[in-house]
Amino acid sequence: MDKKKDIIINEKKYSFLPGTTIKEALSKSNEIFDETCIICKEINQIDGNKKDILRFNTTKGLIDIYLHDNELTNLFRTNINIFNDIEFGWKTTDIISFGKKEFPINKSRITKDSASFNNNDVFLFFAGFSPENCHVGFSKSKHEGIYGVYKGAEDYFLKEYKLGRVIRGSHIIEKFDRDDKIIGSSFIKNLENQYVxxxxxxxxxxxxxxxxxxxxxxxxxxxxxxxxxxxxxxxxDDNRLEVSETSNSFILSEGISIPLEVNNPLFRKRGAITIRNSGINKGSIYIYKRNAPFSIQHSVVGEVVKGLQLLSCARKGDSVLIDIHPKRIELLGKTQKRAEKICSERNIEVKRTGNNDDNAIVIMHRPATTMDILYLGKVEVYAIDPNELIKIKLYKEKAPKSIRYFKEVADMIYYELGVLKISDKLSSFILLDHVSEPKISNKHLDAENCPESIVKQGEVGITNSLRKLRGTIGIRLKEDEQYGPTGENFMGTNIIGKILTPLEVIKNKKEGDLIYFVCI
Incomplete structure (x- = not known):
């Protein structure tokens, strides 16, 4: 029997039979992985003669490229001197190019077929399908296009038309403009701890x-x-960190833009997780690739203790799988029975209040945070009859700014469940007000998704900045061809969603009553 192959996955040793694919090895291991999130391998044994790592020295900085092993890269290695002093070519939503240069290939090896690319792929293409018009292309997104790429002797869709992938300097690609150039090209012979x-x-x-x-x-x-x-x-969300920005020092995941109190403004060591509490990108999550000094604008909230290698190759638009401890205790919107099961699995004592039926819906609990619940080892939950919970569908694509305001006022920023108080009740609409003071201002509620011909019963709206009572929230109880859910004309109304629960539930309530909403 052939000797098994020893590999390392997340710093643990595994042995598999020869011929096992990477995907099969991951599936057979006990490791957490998700094919839709980035997975990287280490490049730490480079043959200096093989020249696997290409470095472009550009006016914006260094870019390192892990080269594929194919016909095109073999040609490139022998003609690398061509790729010095290359002017900026052009920039689209999908690629950035530098050129033009003459490349020694036969015109018959240039294809007019469409080719597919991933973010950070590097390739050569030939404008006008001519060897005299060779360009270096950097892909900025997953896309397909007809560029006039190289067609190898084998099936060229098997990486034959790609030089390789960027493993360092990806954050500077988007910054290139017409004044930039590739100054020089070279190979790195000795490379350690790089990842692709x-x-x-x-x-x-x-x-x-x-x-x-x-x-x-x-x-x-x-x-x-x-x-x-x-x-x-x-x-x-769902153990996925969406990368919005990268630099040499950190990766950033754009968060909800909301001011937060300063908490733990500690030294930011490599692996530190912070939330920016003020200034540009406030509310965003940062994870550090290297040590950074103390900052009053950053609250240190945790630390990555495993998998830091992924940070070095994560790029804008990537998803990174993250296993956070402790796990969030999510009880809001759950039934009393389900909430008890969640807590029992973590040895937490539950006290039911409000409606004690198994099917009653939890709309509040004390303590409020996961950490405090874990510290005390117990939680008191308050539930209501499920028929009292108002289901709402929000038009997120049509009125994003207004919905952001609504969620803040209804205390729904962090949960899909919130509460508002009936401040005024009329026969054709009701007005709603906050229970706790919101942090967001109503001064900049621009007009969006304004009605045009009719407002249907059950639609929810907010008075926009064109009217004096901006920020008012209302629900339309009767359809109307002139006025919106807050009683304003159409120009002063932003429609944000629709109530899915029968309106009789709301009509039976009186001024001062609380309405609990759940987003569907």
Missing amino acids: ILTESDLQDIIFDGLKLYTYLKAFLINDIGPHLDHLYTVI
Whole structure:
């Protein structure tokens, strides 16, 4: 029997039979992974003669490229001197190019077929399908296009038309403009601790001895971070960190733009997780690739203790799988029975209040945060009859700014469940007000999704900045061809959603009553 291949996945050793693919190895291991999130492998044994790493020295900085092993890269290696002093070509939503140069290939090897690319792929293409018009292309997105790429002797769709992938300097590609150029090109002979993201086709590659793979970040949160905890859990939804920006020092995931109290403004060491509490990008999550000094604008909320290798190759638009501890305790919107089951699995004592039926819906609990519940080992939940919970569908694409305001006023920023108070009740509409003071201002409620011909019963609206009573929230009880849910004309009304629950539930309430909403 052939000797098994030893590989490392997330710093744990596994052995598999020869011929096992990377995807099969991941599936058979006990490791957490998600094919829709980035998975990277380590490049730490480079043959200096093979020249696997290409470095472009540009006017914006250095870009390192992990080269594929194909006909095109072999040609490139022998003609690297051509790619010095290359002027900026052009920029689209999908690519940035530098050229033109003459490249020594036969015109018959240039294809007019469409080719597919991933973010950060690097390729050569020939404008006008001519060898005299060779350009270096950097892909900025997953897309397909007809560029006039190189067609290898084998099936050119198997990476034959790509030079490789950017493994360092991806954050500067978007910054290139017409004044930039590639100054020089060279190969790196000795490289350690560099990483490359695997594509879907890479997962079908056969494993080899010494292969090192990384699939997720493991993070622990600081105990005393108050409301920052809910903010973090909301930004990192379903254990996925969406990368909005990268630099040499950090990766950033854009969060809800809301001011937060200063909490734990500590030294930001490598692996630190922070939330920016003020200034540009306030509410965003930062994870640090290297040490950074103290900043009053950043609250340190946790630390990545495993998988830091993924940070070095994560790019804008990537998703990173992250395993956060402790796990969030989510009870709001759950039935009493389900809430008890969730808590019992974590040895937490539950006290039912309000409606005690198994099917009653939890709309409040004390303590309010996961950390405090875990610390005390118990929680008191308050529930209501499920028929009292008002289901609302929000038009997120049509009125994003108004919905952001609505969620803040209804205390729904971190949860899909919120509450408002009836401030005024008329026969054709009701007006709603906040229960707790919102942090958001109503001064900049621009007109969006204004009605044109009729407002139907059950539609929810907000008075926009064109009217004096901007920020007023209302529900239309009767359809109307002139006035919106807050009694304003159409020009002063932003429609944000529709009530799905029978309106009789709302009509039976009186001024001062609370209405609990759940987003559907």
